[in-house]
Structure formats: structure tokens, C-alpha cells
Amino acid sequence: MNxxxxxxxxxxxxxxxxxxxxxxxxxxxxxxxGIYAMLGLSLNLIVGHAGxxxxxxAAFYAVGAxxxxxxxxxxxxxxxxxxxxxxxxxxxxxxxxxxxxxHLRGDYLCIVTIGVGEIVRIxxxxxxxxxxGGSNGIFGIARPSIFDLTLRTPLHxxxxxxxxxxxxxxxxxxxxxSRFGRALNYLREDDVAAEGSGVNTAHYKLMxxxxxxxxxxxxxxxxxxxxxxxxxxxxxxWESVLMFAIVILGGSGSMPGVLLGxxxxxxxxxxxxxxxNARMLVFGAAMIxxxxxxxxxxxxxxxxxxxxxxxxxxxxxx
Amino acid sequence: MEQFFQQLTNGLAVGSIYALxxxxxxxxxxxxxxxxxxxxxxxxxxxxLGLTLLTSLALTDHxxxxxxxxxxxxxxxxxxxxxxxxxxxxxxxxxxxxPRLSAVVSALGASIFLQNTVMLxxxxxxxxxxxxxxPRVALDVFGLQIPLVRILILCASLTMMAxxxxxxxxxRIGTAIRAAAIDQGAARLMGIDVNRVILMVxxxxxxxxxxxxxMVGLYYGQIxxxxxxxxxxxxxxxxxxxxxxxxxxxxxGGVLLGVVESLGAAYLSFAWKDAIAFCxxxxxxxxxxxxxxxxxxxxxx
Amino acid sequence: xxxxxxxxxxxxxxxxTAFAADSIKIGLMGPITGPWASExxxxxxVVQLLAEELNQKGGLLGKKVEVVTQDDGGxxxxxxxxxxxxATQGVVAVIGTYGSAVTEATQNIxxxxxxxxxxxxxxxxxLSEKGLKYFFRTCPRxxxxxKVAAQAIQKMGSKRIAILHDNSTYxxxxxxxxxGLLEAAKAGEIVFFDALTPKEQDYTTVLTKMKSVQPDIVFxxxxxxxxxxxxxxxxxxxxxxxxxxxxxTNNPDIVKTxxxxxxxxFYFVSAPLPKxxxxxxxxxxxxxxxxxxxxxxxxxxxxxxxxxxxxITQAIAETKSTDPAKLAxxxxxxxxxxxxxxxxxxxxxxxxxxxxxxxxxxVNDEGQFILQP
Numbered sequence: 001m002n003x004x005x006x007x008x009x010x011x012x013x014x015x016x017x018x019x020x021x022x023x024x025x026x027x028x029x030x031x032x033x034g035i036y037a038m039l040g041l042s043l044n045l046i047v048g049h050a051g052x053x054x055x056x057x058a059a060f061y062a063v064g065a066x067x068x069x070x071x072x073x074x075x076x077x078x079x080x081x082x083x084x085x086x087x088x089x090x091x092x093x094x095x096x097x098x099x100x101x102x103h104l105r106g107d108y109l110c111i112v113t114i115g116v117g118e119i120v121r122i123x124x125x126x127x128x129x130x131x132x133g134g135s136n137g138i139f140g141i142a143r144p145s146i147f148d149l150t151l152r153t154p155l156h157x158x159x160x161x162x163x164x165x166x167x168x169x170x171x172x173x174x175x176x177x178s179r180f181g182r183a184l185n186y187l188r189e190d191d192v193a194a195e196g197s198g199v200n201t202a203h204y205k206l207m208x209x210x211x212x213x214x215x216x217x218x219x220x221x222x223x224x225x226x227x228x229x230x231x232x233x234x235x236x237x238w239e240s241v242l243m244f245a246i247v248i249l250g251g252s253g254s255m256p257g258v259l260l261g262x263x264x265x266x267x268x269x270x271x272x273x274x275x276x277n278a279r280m281l282v283f284g285a286a287m288i289x290x291x292x293x294x295x296x297x298x299x300x301x302x303x304x305x306x307x308x309x310x311x312x313x314x315x316x317x318x
Numbered sequence: 319m320e321q322f323f324q325q326l327t328n329g330l331a332v333g334s335i336y337a338l339x340x341x342x343x344x345x346x347x348x349x350x351x352x353x354x355x356x357x358x359x360x361x362x363x364x365x366x367l368g369l370t371l372l373t374s375l376a377l378t379d380h381x382x383x384x385x386x387x388x389x390x391x392x393x394x395x396x397x398x399x400x401x402x403x404x405x406x407x408x409x410x411x412x413x414x415x416x417p418r419l420s421a422v423v424s425a426l427g428a429s430i431f432l433q434n435t436v437m438l439x440x441x442x443x444x445x446x447x448x449x450x451x452x453p454r455v456a457l458d459v460f461g462l463q464i465p466l467v468r469i470l471i472l473c474a475s476l477t478m479m480a481x482x483x484x485x486x487x488x489x490r491i492g493t494a495i496r497a498a499a500i501d502q503g504a505a506r507l508m509g510i511d512v513n514r515v516i517l518m519v520x521x522x523x524x525x526x527x528x529x530x531x532x533m534v535g536l537y538y539g540q541i542x543x544x545x546x547x548x549x550x551x552x553x554x555x556x557x558x559x560x561x562x563x564x565x566x567x568x569x570x571g572g573v574l575l576g577v578v579e580s581l582g583a584a585y586l587s588f589a590w591k592d593a594i595a596f597c598x599x600x601x602x603x604x605x606x607x608x609x610x611x612x613x614x615x616x617x618x619x
Numbered sequence: 620x621x622x623x624x625x626x627x628x629x630x631x632x633x634x635x636t637a638f639a640a641d642s643i644k645i646g647l648m649g650p651i652t653g654p655w656a657s658e659x660x661x662x663x664x665v666v667q668l669l670a671e672e673l674n675q676k677g678g679l680l681g682k683k684v685e686v687v688t689q690d691d692g693g694x695x696x697x698x699x700x701x702x703x704x705x706a707t708q709g710v711v712a713v714i715g716t717y718g719s720a721v722t723e724a725t726q727n728i729x730x731x732x733x734x735x736x737x738x739x740x741x742x743x744x745x746l747s748e749k750g751l752k753y754f755f756r757t758c759p760r761x762x763x764x765x766k767v768a769a770q771a772i773q774k775m776g777s778k779r780i781a782i783l784h785d786n787s788t789y790x791x792x793x794x795x796x797x798x799g800l801l802e803a804a805k806a807g808e809i810v811f812f813d814a815l816t817p818k819e820q821d822y823t824t825v826l827t828k829m830k831s832v833q834p835d836i837v838f839x840x841x842x843x844x845x846x847x848x849x850x851x852x853x854x855x856x857x858x859x860x861x862x863x864x865x866x867x868t869n870n871p872d873i874v875k876t877x878x879x880x881x882x883x884x885f886y887f888v889s890a891p892l893p894k895x896x897x898x899x900x901x902x903x904x905x906x907x908x909x910x911x912x913x914x915x916x917x918x919x920x921x922x923x924x925x926x927x928x929x930x931i932t933q934a935i936a937e938t939k940s941t942d943p944a945k946l947a948x949x950x951x952x953x954x955x956x957x958x959x960x961x962x963x964x965x966x967x968x969x970x971x972x973x974x975x976x977x978x979x980x981x982v983n984d985e986g987q988f989i990l991q992p
Contacts, residue, residue: 024732025703032700053419100604106418107353108603111558114551115596122593125786126814135788136743137720152731154703228727231720231788233694237551241426248423270700273690277651277660281434287427288409295416321831328823434652442656443917444844446875456855465855538820540848540876544654548818580824588825589786589814 007256012166019158027154029270034161035223037262038168040246041255042215045172047244048253048301049181050208051188052102053110056117057243059097060090060213062124062235064220069138069230070131079144079225083218090217091210098209102202117240124232137231144225157226164222168215169255175211176255184208185253185304242266249290251297260298264290324462325584326577331468333576334475338530339553340560340568341482342523348499348563349519351418355425356405358550359432360398360524364531365541366440368394369447378451387451387536391474394532395525402524403517405432429546437543447539467537474533478526479569486565491518499563552579552595559599561612570610575599642685643678643941645670645931646710646734648701648725649924650717651690654818658717661921662739663688664912666714666928672907679935686928691716695724706732711941714927717920719743719788726754733943735950737927740920743788747969753947755970757926757959759890759977761789764866765796767977768888771863772797772836773806781811781834783825783849785841790814793840793865810834817845823852830858842867846885847876854881866890866977869919874986885982886991890919890961892980895990898958919961926959933957 019027043057064086072079101112127134144151144160151157175181187194187201195201224230242265250261268286272279290298339361346354371393372378378386409428413421455466486492491514497505498515506512534549535541556575560567575595582594602610647666649659670686678684689705691698698716702725705713712735716722722741729736730751738746738756742764747754772780780801784794791814798809810832815825826849829837837860839846846868853860854877862885864873869889874882894905894915904925909915916922934949935941951970956963967973979991 023707025700025707028700028703032696047419101600104603104607107347107351107562108558108607108609110353111555112600112603115555115599118551119593119596122590126589134791135720135786136745136792139723139745227695227699227724229695229720229723231695231723233718233720234696236694245423245426248417248419252417252419269697273704277656277690278434278438279690280430280652281438284427284429284431284434288424288431291420291424291427292409292412295413295420297420321827324827325824328821328827331823332821437652437656442660444657444847444872444876446872449878456857463856534820538848539851539878540820540844542657542818542844544818545820548816583824584828587813588816588828591816591824 008169015162019155024154027158029267031154031157031161031226033262033266034158034165035219035226036242036246036266037165037259038161038219038222039216039243040250040258040262041168041172042212042219043243044212044247044253044255044258045175045184045208045215046212047247048258049176049184049188050205051106052205052209053106054113054209054212055110055237055240055244056113056115056120057213057216058235058237058239059113059117059120060094060216061220061223061239062120062232063090063093064217065224065230065235066124066132066138066220067217068221068224069141072141072224073138076142079141079221080146083221086221087214087218090220091214093217094210094213095206098206098213102206102209114237114240117235117237121232121235121237124235133231135232137229137233139229141224141228141230143228151225161222161226169259172255180204180207188253245287249287249297251300254297254299254301257297257299257301264298320461321584322581323460325580327462327464327468329577329580330472330573331576332580333556333573334472335530335534335549335572336553336556336576337569337572338475338478338533339527339549340557340572341479341565342527343554343557344560344562344565344568345495345519345523347557348565349495349502349516350410350414350421352410352421353425353554354410354523355422355550356409356428356432357523357527358546358553359429359436360402360527360546361531361534361549361553362436362541362543362546363401363432364394364398364528365535365545366436366445366531366543367397367528368532368535369445369541372448372451383451383453391529391532394528398528398531399521399525402520402527405524406516406520433543433546440543442543444540444542447535447541449539452536471533471537475530478529482522482526483565485522491515495519555595555599559602559609561609564609564611567609567611574610642683643680643935644685644687644708644710645928646705646708646713646715647686647688647924647928648691648698648705648713648715649688650693650721651688653693653697655693655717658740658918658920659690659693661916661918662715662717662924665908665916665921665925668908668911669904669925669928672904673932679932680939680941684932691721691725693718693721695721698722699724699728701725702728706734710734711935711943712737712931712946714924714931715739716741719746719792722746726751729753735931735943735946737931739924739927740789743792747971751970753943755927755930755950755966757923757930757961757964757972758920759972761792761796764888764977765793765800767975767979768793768797768838768863768865769800769804769806771886771888771979772801772838773804775836775861777834777836777861778807779810779832779834779836780807781829781832781837782809783811783829783837783839783841784814785817785845786814787817787841789867790840790842790865794838797838797840807835811837815841815845817841819845820848821852822849823856826853826856826858830856830860834860836861836863838863838865839868840865843870843873844876847873847882850877850881850885854878861886863887866919869980869988870917871915871986871988872917874982879984879986882982882986883984887980887982887988888977889980890923890976891978891990892919892988895978896960896962900958901960904960922960926961926964929959930954930957930964 067086067089124132246261246265251257342357409424494510556571557568560571583591649662651659689701691701698721717740719741735753784790864887866889868887934946980988
């Protein structure tokens with residue numbers, strides 16, 4: 001058990017000193033990876049744990065990012081203070097959207113989430129209520145500052161983002177091993193049985209959806225803070241596809257898997273820059289190959305083992 | 319009122335193309351429960367292969383526009399069907415026994431791969447079909463301007479849909495496909511070669527998608543390597559709208575989506591066209607959770 | 620096996636960064652993949668050809684010029700990474716990019732790294748209103764173009780005007796500016812103002828609607844692909860109306876798509892084409908380009924990227940320096956009426972190109988673009 005607890009430390013320590021050896025470009029790649037890792041983890045709750053087929057996660061990410069941008073540029077409230085507001089906005093939006101559709105079967109839910117993603121993007125492009133800036137997006141978001149330090153360089157954001165990744169991992173780990181997490185896994189495996197055992201499936205599915213979406217909204221805030229300009233092009237269907245691929249490729253329901261998935265999905269296109277215009281071709285081929293050779297994802301989630309002291313060794317395992 | 323009927327015909331034309339592509343999604347889904355995101359690229363591939371064959375073989379010069387187009391369509395369908403079967407072999411077959419969503423990611427990867435293959439082979443610029451293949455005459459029907467080609471396209475897609483319907487309902491292999499769609503395990507026990515059924519589905523579905531691509535190329539004239547995304551997404555929406563896995567449903571969904579789009583755009587807003595279409599989809603699914611013609615599946619026991 | 624692949628990749632990367640130091644590097648950031656890949660491909664062809672020509676003539680300051688291309692994918696996030704990558708590759712200046720939002724995501728990165736950026740297709744007004752010292756652009760701004768477009772519409776005596784855009788930053792900006800100018804001048808009535816969905820094939824719905832409000836002229840501010848289809852489908856509907864386009868419709872492919880009969884009579888506003896420039900540079904370049912790639916450059920933005928390359932190399936040659944501050948000063952103050960591929964180039968203190976750049980063109984029955992007096 002002790003060894004397992006050491007693993008996060010063994011991952012975190014090199015990550016903490018890594019930027020000292022990298023140039024601004026690679027640090028920024030890691031920043032991008034960090035943002036997608038958080039998005040992946042939040043989507044993992046919805047797809048990996050609750051088993052809801054969501055291909056429109058970018059919508060909630062967009063709601064968070066635009067909330068941050070609009071409030072910051074009109075009222076001048078520092079971006080990072082808006083983190084809870086953004087989470088709340090995205091969560092409430094998800095609640096309103098998901099309530100009537102949460103009972104849909106897998107693939108029907110998939111197209112509805114794609115639809116929601118597209119509706120949000122089109123609304124942003126069409127300058128909804130005159131506050132989203134149309135396809136120009138919103139610019140001039142104030143750079144965030146912590147105490148007296150204004151976050152400016154990729155290195156600053158590296159620490160901001162990866163501390164937030166660590167926080168995300170921590171929170172979702174707690175969630176996974178809570179009553180809530182157990183209920184989700186139960187209903188993913190068999191929602192009829194779960195319902196029969198008194199789990200309110202619709203409620204838990206909805207909660208998973210709202211929590212995942214709310215977290216994506218907070219990531220949207222960080223993205224807005226980092227870019228200082230946001231536009232609808234950053235929240236297309238393609239972004240949702242990337243997040244989805246991160247979860248499934250890494251290993252649905254497995255946090256180390258999702259982190260690795262983020263490294264591959266965001267990092268590989270950067271590594272493939274040398275292939276010039278063939279880089280997305282190679283990337284597509286790599287996606288197929290990884291799926292074909294690791295059908296369960298790169299690091300599949302393992303079944304949980306509960307030790308029952310009263311059972312004799314060798315008897316309780318079927 | 320004239321405007322209304324004109325828009326209705328506009329919607330039907332687009333909708334019949336959606337329907338044809340939607341069939342490919344729905345057939346694969348019916349048997350494998352897989353959303354084949356690479357199907358949109360079968361459509362693109364059909365358009366590009368059509369252009370290559372058209373310009374290199376000059377069939378229409380040798381045997382006249384009508385037969386030339388028919389032969390061309392058959393060749394394109396054959397080639398795209400082969401690509402479809404190859405796609406299944408490489409990207410989907412190794413994933414048969416794994417979680418369903420793994421195959422979806424493989425499909426997304428395949429889509430990226432194929433789209434970029436087309437871009438690298440044909441270049442990123444728009445490509446244009448020769449202009450004089452099909453007659454450019456507009457018929458005047460009760461004051462509505464309807465291009466002749468549009469009627470031809472509608473007829474061609476209706477014919478293909480009817481043929482598919484007969485194939486599925488009346489032939490032995492069609493029956494096998496239906497059986498495998500209902501219950502693969504049971505079908506296997508009844509002596510149906512499920513692998514052959516799947517191969518068949520991956521030949522027919524992409525062939526129809528390729529034919530749709532060729533039609534778009536012949537009619538609209540301009541093709542590019544990203545055109546599959548838009549059509550594919552709409553066709554997938556259409557398949558869901560009709561009830562995925564259901565062949566008449568895909569046809570109905572496609573036509574309906576086309577009409578909703580054009581009327582919604584004309585009477586509400588063009589800029590919000592796709593948003594209107596998706597809103598209608600969501601509303602329909604709230605009322606009928608398995609699409610218009612989809613089977614009612616018991617959600618709760 | 621996996622290790623071998625990783626090793627190869629690592630080697631490729633190391634190679635990518637460890638070039639010999641005795642060359643001057645100019646970055647090119649363009650949409651090499653993604654929906655605007657055709658623009659990016661041509662930008663790359665133009666800039667590389669110019670670099671080859673320059674190197675044959677002995678390069679710059681006795682050094683070879685090397686073009687480092689990075690893909691911005693047409694999206695702001697990828698562009699930010701491309702900019703960081705270029706910033707670490709030791710480039711003196713960067714040419715690009717196409718989309719305004721994409722350029723904007725990179726402005727601060729180049730500004731902080733003190734790298735000169737010369738955008739080629741980003742026409743949004745606000746990009747140069749931020750007081751950035753190292754930002755320039757060879758394309759004019761939306762307001763310049765709108766002015767010329769509005770004048771042309773007035774000159775044609777159109778009373779009922781339909782404006783159609785595609786909701787992209789560029790097209791919406793141009794459409795809004797033009798509408799504002801026309802309304803201010805009380806020139807005719809705007810009877811239709813809406814956006815189509817780009818990258819589709821069937822625009823009969825929007826055409827039918829526009830036809831029902833009976834405009835004299837349709838001003839489409841989007842791109843040539845859609846414009847070609849609009850012309851063709853309007854012809855099929857037997858609708859005879861004057862169409863006009865913005866500079867994004869300036870591309871010979873529009874005639875290919877629409878067909879000569881449907882394209883005839885189409886007006887568009889654009890920077891002058893290389894063929895209409897009296898300068899020898901432009902014509903020579905056009906010839907060599909045609910020799911090398913088989914066709915003349917299609918996109919005006921590619922030519923504008925070429926101009927970006929030419930002004931920066933001119934600045935380096937004249938100042939005998941690669942110090943960004945000196946180069947920026949030179950471009951702001953000393954570069955006057957430089958003979959570019961798209962006309963005379965000078966920059967104002969904001970980094971915007973000055974001078975009346977836009978002209979009105981008309982497509983004739985042969986599908987040729989004829990400069991209107």
C-alpha cells in the first residue's frame with residue numbers, strides 16, 4: 001500500500017523541476033497538456049465513471065471561459081477570483097441542459113451532446129446577447145496575478161496549471177472513492193441492478209454530469225487567463241473529440257490513464273511537427289494503432305478489490 | 319407561398335443526400351452498435367475518386383452522359399466499398415470484443431487519417447468537376463425553378479434506397495443482416511456467418527456514402543477535403559433522428575432534417591441554421607427518446 | 620520497436636533545432652493543416668520560392684536565409700504553441716498568419732520575445748490598435764476595404780442592397796463596416812443582412828430568400844469557395860443580379876467553380892493583382908512561380924505573405940542588422956513606397972500598411988479579372 005502512495009510523489013517531483021530544463025516552447029506544450037489533462041479528468045467522471053457518452057464537453061469549457069472573459073472585461077474582477085463563478089455557471093448550464101436528456105440511451109445522448117456543443121458554438125459566433133463578441137471573441141482579459149506576481153510567462157502558468165492539475169487529481173480521487181463514486185461505478189456496470197438496490201440512477205448520472213461540466217468550466221477560466229483572448233474557434237466539436245479521445249485512449253475510468261492520454265493526444269501532434277503537413281495523418285494513424293494494440297486503453301482502470309476479513313483465503317474469489 | 323414551396327424543394331434536395339449518407343451510419347450501427355465516424359470520409363473519398371475517374375477515363379465522352387455517369391457511379395461505389403472493407407479489417411475488427419467506446423476512438427482516428435490522406439494526395443485546394451457532364455436546365459414547375467439535375471439526383475437516391483430496402487428485406491444475406499442486427503450471438507447459433515454479414519455491411523454502407531459523394535460532386539461541382547465533416551455530422555444526426563439502426567428511419571430522418579434546415583433558415587435565421595436543426599433534434603428526442611422510427615427500448619424494468 | 624521509434628523522433632527533433640548558426644532565420648506561421656490548409660500551402664510556396672531566389676543572389680549580409688515553417692492549424696491554441704516554438708528557434712521575424720483571431724493569440728508571444736511579426740491575412744482592425752511595436756501587416760484593414768466597397772456600391776447606383784457574410788471574423792467585420800458606411804451615407808436600403816454557413820455545398824436556401832427581397836446587388840464578404848457556388852446556383856435559378864465580393868473572393872478558382880458564364884459580371888474588391896502591377900519584380904516573380912509550380916499563385920494572401928518576406932529582408936539588408944528594434948524603426952519610418960508584389964508598401968506608426976491599396980475588379984466573359992477604372 002505504501003508503494004502505491006509513493007507513485008503520485010514520484011510523478012510530481014520530476015514535473016516540479018522539469019521546466020528548469022526546458023525552453024518556453026516545451027513548457028507551453030506542457031501547459032497545454034495540463035489543461036487537457038484537467039478537461040480529460042473532468043470528462044472521465046462523466047464518460048468513465050457514469051458511462052454517459054458525452055461528445056460535447058467543449059460547450060461547458062466554453063461557458064466557463066466566456067464567463068471569465070465577460071465578467072473580467074466588464075467588471076474588472078481578477079480572473080482567478082472568478083474560478084468558482086465559472087464552475088458554477090458551467091455547472092448550472094449543464095444542469096439545465098442535461099435534466100431533460102439524461103435518460104437518453106448511450107448513442108442518442110452522444111448526438112444530443114454534440115448538438116449542445118454546436119449550439120453553444122453557433123451562439124458564441126452569432127454574438128449572443130451582444131456580449132460574446134461574435135467570431136472575434138473577447139480580448140483584453142487582464143493577466144492574472146497572485147499576490148504581487150503577475151502571471152505572464154509560460155513558466156508562471158506552468159506552476160499555476162500543474163498545481164491545479166494536482167488539485168484536480170486529488171479531488172477526483174476523493175470523489176472516486178466516495179459513496180458517490182461507488183454509486184456511479186455501480187450504475188455504469190448495471191443501471192437496472194443499481195436502481196433495484198435503491199440507487200437513484202437519474203440523480204447520480206445528472207450529478208456526475210454537472211460536476212464534470214462545472215470542473216470543465218473552471219478549466220475554461222484558467223484557459224482564458226492564460227490566453228487573454230478567447231474565440232469560438234477554441235471550442236469546436238474537434239475539441240470535444242480530443243477530450244473524448246484522451247479519456248478512452250488513456251483508459252476509461254482510470255486517472256493515470258487519462259493523464260497519459262493527455263500527454264499523448266496533445267503532445268504527439270507537437271512531436272509530429274517535423275512531418276509538416278503530414279502530421280495529422282500520422283496522428284490519426286497513431287490513434288488507431290494505440291486503440292488496436294491496447295483495446296482497453298493504455299492504462300485500464302482495475303477492478304476494485306474489497307477485502308472481506310471473514311472469508312477464508314481463496315474462497316471469496318470467484 | 320411560392321417561396322415556401324421553393325424552400326421545400328431546396329430542403330428535399332439536401333435531405334436526400336443526408337439520407338443516403340445516413341444509411342451507411344445506420345447499417346453499421348445496426349449490426350455492430352458502432353458509430354462509424356470515418357463514414358463521412360467515405361463520402362469525401364467518393365467525390366474525389368469520382369473526379370479522378372471522370373477526368374482520366376472520360377467515360378461520358380465515350381458512351382454518353384447517362385451511361386457514362388452510371389458506369390462511373392458503379393466504379394466509384396466499388397472502390398469506396400473496398401476501402402470500407404479495408405477500414406473495417408484494420409481499424410474495427412481488432413476491437414470487436416473490446417469496450418464499444420474504444421472502437422469509436424479508433425473510428426475518429428481513422429477519420430483524421432483518411433481526411434489527411436485525401437489532403438496529401440489531392441492537395442488542400444478546392445477541386446472542381448468538369449461543368450458539362452450533366453445538363454444545366456431548370457424546369458419550371460408551377461412557377462418553381464427546379465434544376466433538372468436536382469430531380470435526377472432525387473430519383474437516383476430514391477432508387478438506391480429502394481434497392482437497399484429490397485436487398486435487406488428480400489434476399490438471404492439481407493435477412494442475415496437483419497438477424498445479426500437483432501442478436502449477433504443468436505444469429506451465430508443459427509448458422510449465420512456474422513463476419514460475412516459485417517463485411518457485407520462495410521461494403522454496402524460505404525458504397526452508398528461514396529455514391530452520395532459522387533452526386534454532390536456532379537451536382538455542386540466543388541469539392542474539398544473537409545467536406546465530409548459537415549455532411550457526416552448532419553447525416554449522423556439524421557440517422558439518430560429517424561432512430562439509429564432503422565433503415566427507413568434513416569431515410570425519413572435525412573429528408574426531414576434537410577427540410578427543417580431550409581425552412582428554419584428561411585423563416586428564422588440563416589446564421590442560426592445548424593443551431594435550429596440541432597434544437598429540433600433535441601426536442602424530438604425529448605419526446606421520442608429513440609428517434610422517430612426507433613424501437614422502443616424499455617429503459618426501466 | 621517502440622524505443623526505436625521514440626529514438627528516431629527524438630533525433631528528428633534534435634536535428635530540427637540544431638541548425639548551423641550562420642544563417643538568418645525567418646519564421647513562417649501559417650495554416651498548413653486544418654480548414655485553411657490551401658492558403659497555408661500557398662503561403663509556404665511563395666515564401667520559400669522568394670527565399671530560394673534571394674539565396675541564389677547571395678543571401679542576406681553574406682548569410683543564407685532560412686525559412687522555418689510552423690503550422691498554426693487555423694486555431695488560436697495551436698497557433699500559440701507554434702509561436703512559442705518559433706520564438707525558441709531563433710527567428711528574426713515571423714510572417715503570418717491568415718486568420719485574425721489566430722494572429723491575435725500570438726501577438727503577445729512575439730511581442731514579449733521581441734520578434735517582428737508581419738501578418739498577411741489578418742485584417743481585423745483592433746490588431747494594430749494595441750500599440751505593439753513589433754507588429755506589422757501587409758494586408759490592409761477591414762475599414763479600408765469597406766470604404767472602397769461602399770463607394771463602389773454607391774457608384775453602381777444600387778438602391779436595394781443585400782449583404783451576406785459567413786460569420787468569420789474577417790467577413791463579419793467587412794460586412795458590418797460596409798453596412799455602417801452605407802447607412803451613414805444614406806445610400807440605398809439594406810434589404811438583407813445575414814450569414815451563411817461556410818463549407819457547405821447547397822446555398823439555394825439563402826439565394827431563394829435573397830431573391831424574394833429583390834435586391835439590386837448582393838455583396839458577399841466571405842471566401843471564394845462559397846462565392847463560386849453562390850454564383851453557380853444563382854445562375855441555375857435563373858436569377859440575374861449583380862454580385863460583388865470582398866478580397867477573399869479574389870481567386871481564379873471562383874471561375875472554375877462557377878463556370879465562366881455564371882462568373883461573368885462578378886465584381887470584387889481587392890488589392891491589385893500582380894499582373895496589373897507595372898513593377899518588374901511582380902511580373903518576374905509571377906513567371907518564376909508559374910514555372911516552378913505550374914500555375915500562378917491563386918490567393919492574394921499568399922502574395923501578401925511574400926510581401927511580408929520581401930519587406931523584412933529589405934529591412935535587414937538596409938540596416939545591416941538583425942536587431943528587432945532597428946528593423947522595426949526602419950519599417951515604421953524609413954521604408955517608403957517599397958515595390959511589393961501587391962503594390963507600393965509603406966507602414967504607419969501602428970504597423971498598418973498605408974495608401975490606397977484596394978481596387979475594383981470585374982470578371983469578364985472569358986473568366987479573366989479586369990481592373991476597373
